[in-house]
Amino acid sequence: MSDQKKMVEEITSMEVDFAKWxxxxxxxxxxxxxxxxxxxxxIRPYGYAIWENIQKDLDARFKALGHENVxxxxxxxxxxxxxxxxHVEGFAPEVAxxxxxxxxxxQERLCVRPTSETLFCEHYANIIQSYRDxxxxxxxxxxxxxxxxxxxxxxxxTEFLWQEGHTMHETAEEALAETEQxxxxxxxxxxxVLAIPVVKGRKTDKEKFAGAEATYTIxxxxxxxxxxxxxxxxxxxxxxxxxxxxxxxxxENKLQYPHQTSWGMSTRIIGGIIMTHGDDNGLVLPxxxxxxxxxxxxxxxxxxxxxxxxxxxxxxxxSVCRVKIDDSKQSPGWKFAxxxxxxxxxRLEIGPRDLENNCCVVVRRDNREKIVVSLDxxxxxxxxxxxxxxxxxxxxxxxxRESMTYDxxxxxxxxxxxxxxxxLVRAMWCGDLACEEAIKEKAGLTxxxxxxxxxxxxxxxxxxxxxxxxxxxxxxxx
Amino acid sequence: MSDQKKMVEEITSMEVDFAKWxxxxxxxxxxxxxxxxxxxxxIRPYGYAIWENIQKDLDARFKALGHENVxxxxxxxxxxxxxxxxHVEGFAPEVAxxxxxxxxxxQERLCVRPTSETLFCEHYANIIQSYRDxxxxxxxxxxxxxxxxxxxxxxxxTEFLWQEGHTMHETAEEALAETEQxxxxxxxxxxxVLAIPVVKGRKTDKEKFAGAEATYTIxxxxxxxxxxxxxxxxxxxxxxxxxxxxxxxxxENKLQYPHQTSWGMSTRIIGGIIMTHGDDNGLVLPxxxxxxxxxxxxxxxxxxxxxxxxxxxxxxxxSVCRVKIDDSKQSPGWKFAxxxxxxxxxRLEIGPRDLENNCCVVVRRDNREKIVVSLDxxxxxxxxxxxxxxxxxxxxxxxxRESMTYDxxxxxxxxxxxxxxxxLVRAMWCGDLACEEAIKEKAGLTxxxxxxxxxxxxxxxxxxxxxxxxxxxxxxxx
Numbered sequence: 001m002s003d004q005k006k007m008v009e010e011i012t013s014m015e016v017d018f019a020k021w022x023x024x025x026x027x028x029x030x031x032x033x034x035x036x037x038x039x040x041x042x043i044r045p046y047g048y049a050i051w052e053n054i055q056k057d058l059d060a061r062f063k064a065l066g067h068e069n070v071x072x073x074x075x076x077x078x079x080x081x082x083x084x085x086x087h088v089e090g091f092a093p094e095v096a097x098x099x100x101x102x103x104x105x106x107q108e109r110l111c112v113r114p115t116s117e118t119l120f121c122e123h124y125a126n127i128i129q130s131y132r133d134x135x136x137x138x139x140x141x142x143x144x145x146x147x148x149x150x151x152x153x154x155x156x157x158t159e160f161l162w163q164e165g166h167t168m169h170e171t172a173e174e175a176l177a178e179t180e181q182x183x184x185x186x187x188x189x190x191x192x193v194l195a196i197p198v199v200k201g202r203k204t205d206k207e208k209f210a211g212a213e214a215t216y217t218i219x220x221x222x223x224x225x226x227x228x229x230x231x232x233x234x235x236x237x238x239x240x241x242x243x244x245x246x247x248x249x250x251x252e253n254k255l256q257y258p259h260q261t262s263w264g265m266s267t268r269i270i271g272g273i274i275m276t277h278g279d280d281n282g283l284v285l286p287x288x289x290x291x292x293x294x295x296x297x298x299x300x301x302x303x304x305x306x307x308x309x310x311x312x313x314x315x316x317x318x319s320v321c322r323v324k325i326d327d328s329k330q331s332p333g334w335k336f337a338x339x340x341x342x343x344x345x346x347r348l349e350i351g352p353r354d355l356e357n358n359c360c361v362v363v364r365r366d367n368r369e370k371i372v373v374s375l376d377x378x379x380x381x382x383x384x385x386x387x388x389x390x391x392x393x394x395x396x397x398x399x400x401r402e403s404m405t406y407d408x409x410x411x412x413x414x415x416x417x418x419x420x421x422x423x424l425v426r427a428m429w430c431g432d433l434a435c436e437e438a439i440k441e442k443a444g445l446t447x448x449x450x451x452x453x454x455x456x457x458x459x460x461x462x463x464x465x466x467x468x469x470x471x472x473x474x475x476x477x478x
Numbered sequence: 479m480s481d482q483k484k485m486v487e488e489i490t491s492m493e494v495d496f497a498k499w500x501x502x503x504x505x506x507x508x509x510x511x512x513x514x515x516x517x518x519x520x521i522r523p524y525g526y527a528i529w530e531n532i533q534k535d536l537d538a539r540f541k542a543l544g545h546e547n548v549x550x551x552x553x554x555x556x557x558x559x560x561x562x563x564x565h566v567e568g569f570a571p572e573v574a575x576x577x578x579x580x581x582x583x584x585q586e587r588l589c590v591r592p593t594s595e596t597l598f599c600e601h602y603a604n605i606i607q608s609y610r611d612x613x614x615x616x617x618x619x620x621x622x623x624x625x626x627x628x629x630x631x632x633x634x635x636t637e638f639l640w641q642e643g644h645t646m647h648e649t650a651e652e653a654l655a656e657t658e659q660x661x662x663x664x665x666x667x668x669x670x671v672l673a674i675p676v677v678k679g680r681k682t683d684k685e686k687f688a689g690a691e692a693t694y695t696i697x698x699x700x701x702x703x704x705x706x707x708x709x710x711x712x713x714x715x716x717x718x719x720x721x722x723x724x725x726x727x728x729x730e731n732k733l734q735y736p737h738q739t740s741w742g743m744s745t746r747i748i749g750g751i752i753m754t755h756g757d758d759n760g761l762v763l764p765x766x767x768x769x770x771x772x773x774x775x776x777x778x779x780x781x782x783x784x785x786x787x788x789x790x791x792x793x794x795x796x797s798v799c800r801v802k803i804d805d806s807k808q809s810p811g812w813k814f815a816x817x818x819x820x821x822x823x824x825r826l827e828i829g830p831r832d833l834e835n836n837c838c839v840v841v842r843r844d845n846r847e848k849i850v851v852s853l854d855x856x857x858x859x860x861x862x863x864x865x866x867x868x869x870x871x872x873x874x875x876x877x878x879r880e881s882m883t884y885d886x887x888x889x890x891x892x893x894x895x896x897x898x899x900x901x902l903v904r905a906m907w908c909g910d911l912a913c914e915e916a917i918k919e920k921a922g923l924t925x926x927x928x929x930x931x932x933x934x935x936x937x938x939x940x941x942x943x944x945x946x947x948x949x950x951x952x953x954x955x956x
Binding site for chain 1: 511513514515518519520521522523526527529530546547548549550551552553554555558571572573574575576577578579580581587588590597600601604605616620621623625636637639
């Protein structure tokens with residue numbers, strides 16, 4: 001890092017401008033750089049290391065449930081994209097088109113995959129003949145492209161990284177169970193690994209995935225009260241199977257269409273981490289995906305034995321956590337600010353007096369608590385503290401969500417909350433598209449999900465007064 | 479798998495038609511399926527699992543040397559691609575062009591990356607200011623696109639997966655050392671992990687990478703005597719740095735251009751594995767990347783205790799290797815053929831008589847050797863046998879290469895060998911492009927590399943009779 005950049009720059013306060021705070025953090029914590037390719041981002045080593053940790057954990061969860069990874073082409077011929085009517089209507093307006101290869105004009109345009117249902121279906125038609133071929137539980141890690149008008153790093157970019165699971169099953173029941181199971185995998189992952197509490201629910205027909213019969217979602221609340229759709233799992237029934245003529249011989253020797261799911265989580269979740277846990281000092285990373293979990297900083301490093309001891313502790317702690325040492329010439333104060341900006345969960349300070357006392361000071365990033373730890377106990381205390389940071393982050397985020405979630409019983413209340421209180425609104429709904437659209441128009445709120453955990457708030461829909469069918473989370477979203 | 483497919487089909491013999499043998503193997507071992515996207519392949523779970531094992535090993539080697547992973551955009555704006563003259567000349571004829579996003583025509587075409595030097599350089603210009611910012615040791619795992627006229631799975635496809643390392647250094651010496659180091663990483667990986675012996679050397683100017691000052695290569699010999707370029711490492715000098723205006727303040731406070739390298743290995747190497755080790759019974763996988771290293775097959779599975787014991791052994795062996803059991807209803811003979819086709823390195827057979835004798839039979843895929851092993855010793859014997867398979871594969875491939883490599887002292891000899899003996903030809907060369915082209919025209923041989931291990935075969939170039947400068951490996955290539 002050059003001298004110039006060695007000054008830790010101030011970032012905009014969340015209170016002053018949340019959007020500016022966000023872009024300050026992604027830039028100054030060196031998560032991304034902007035590329036000259038419109039709407040695309042460069043994910044820098046520190047950001048990519050977070051994604052690698054996410055991948056490793058999710059991939060192990062998928063494989064433990066029997067899923068296998070594959071690679072599909074990145075291009076979809078136009079006729080293939082068009083095979084399922086709702087799907088193409090949903091995606092065609094936002095795809096990038098390849099029209100030339102080398103110097104020749106292509107006879108048929110290729111779109112750069114915005115999602116790969118059509119490619120998987122074409123392949124499944126080749127390889128599924130019998131019930132013995134089912135289920136097929138495939139996943140791929142790749143990047144996809146959607147031609148977005150306005151973009152923000154991680155949250156909405158023309159190209160993003162994700163995984164997309166695509167499965168085929170003998171029965172509707174089995175496919176529905178898979179859809180739910182994978183939503184639970186995402187929810188557990190968010191809570192257990194990212195310390196992000198989520199609401200699990202189903203999307204309304206208006207908000208569901210193009211071509212799906214049902215879309216399940218997990219929704220997280222960001223610092224500013226807006227919702228982030230953090231992972232989705234779709235049930236397709238046999239719609240795509242019919243469009244792509246995928247049939248199998250069932251146990252009674254009859255031809256049947258299989259039932260399908262797909263599910264995805266993307267680099268967008270890194271935006272979710274930033275906006276859930278971050279603060280005015282920068283990034284705050286959940287320990288389980290932090291590239292560096294503990295930074296060791298020698299204090300008065302020129303004093304005899306200090307740097308050596310710090311290096312020794314760093315080596316020793318490698319067996320229990322991802323640890324680095326900063327024994328550069330920068331001042332301790334500069335280093336504190338730098339690693340706070342980068343969201344490193346724990347900082348270990350060790351100076352001459354600590355050496356005498358056979359101890360060190362460990363500081364938590366999430367609440368700045370300082371803990372004096374005996375050097376003899378470090379190897380057990382550090383993993384415990386990492387877990388405490390995780391738990392602390394989760395609790396804080398959950399409390400924030402609870403304190404920023406409001407029940408509304410009338411349209412007036414909905415509008416009032418939407419205008420004055422950032423957060424989520426819980427209200428009953430009759431199930432009509434007209435009311436959903438009216439709420440969007442009048443209150444500026446969209447339906448985030450119909451949560452699996454329902455409460456009966458009222459008998460009627462606050463919009464039309466007709467009998468209410470379901471409770472909905474409404475909100476503003478990323 | 480459906481009943482129909484449960485018959486193990488014959489594959490074409492290598493002797494009869496090597497190209498057909500190859501496509502039979504990739505298809506019937508279920509490594510790939512063809513996609514309707516022209517020239518693109520679907521990598522199926524079994525093939526992708528090999529790639530994941532390759533990735534895991536290579537990635538660890540890169541990281542151990544200080545490299546960090548990043549993600550660059552998949553699109554390159556046309557003006558960016560054009561900044562380095564030699565580079566654009568080399569790649570422009572074979573790129574795919576995106577001309578439309580959604581419904582709008584783009585003001586500037588974007589090419590789908592064929593390689594990412596230009597993107598890395600643009601980013602490096604942003605983040606390199608001082609010698610303290612150097613070296614930058616970046617790598618990315620991604621897919622790239624080259625518009626190939628004729629394609630074959632793994633060997634030459636429009637889209638392929640690879641890793642591309644891109645590094646920047648203070649001095650030419652340091653960059654050259656990196657170029658060599660990474661070639662050695664590839665060579666070690668091929669020999670230690672894939673059991674593929676390689677020749678390390680330098681490409682002639684004619685064969686080097688577009689924009690590079692020097693290209694180093696590892697060349698492997700396939701079963702049919704053709705060479706496969708299996709990994710390359712390029713030294714760029716400061717050519718790209720000048721084109722992209724990347725400068726840093728050096729230790730004497732002077733502005734300097736940094737020196738650059740790039741290096742890559744791709745899914746093509748899976749084609750190399752197939753064509754180095756495979757035989758007329760199908761795939762033969764080197765144990766270190768085989769998704770399944772040992773398949774357990776119960777014999778007379780209906781007899782009391784057999785299946786249970788087989789399952790127990792499978793569980794037990796999970797701690798020492800990647801093991802699976804096939805206790806399906808197919809006959810043992812069918813299973814033998816199936817897992818030979820899939821190249822599983824070891825097969826463990828256990829039947830009623832083995833139970834009585836507390837032993838089992840282990841069969842090596844590479845040479846069909848049958849070994850009776852006491853059940854008490856399995857956990858130590860299996861890893862030893864896996865190593866023996868690895869060593870056996872390597873020895874066999876090395877002997878084949880040696881027996882199919884010929885020295886030529888005259889043009890007549892070169893032509894004679896090229897026409898009558900599949901393999902590599904070693905001959906001296908004066909260094910002139912004219913002779914390189916003449917050898918291509920007259921003998922149909924291209925220069926594979928100028929090996930680091932030189933021998934002085936003759937004083938003169940066999941083509942022109944002028945003083946010879948270097949020994950070259952000539953051959954036909956994939």
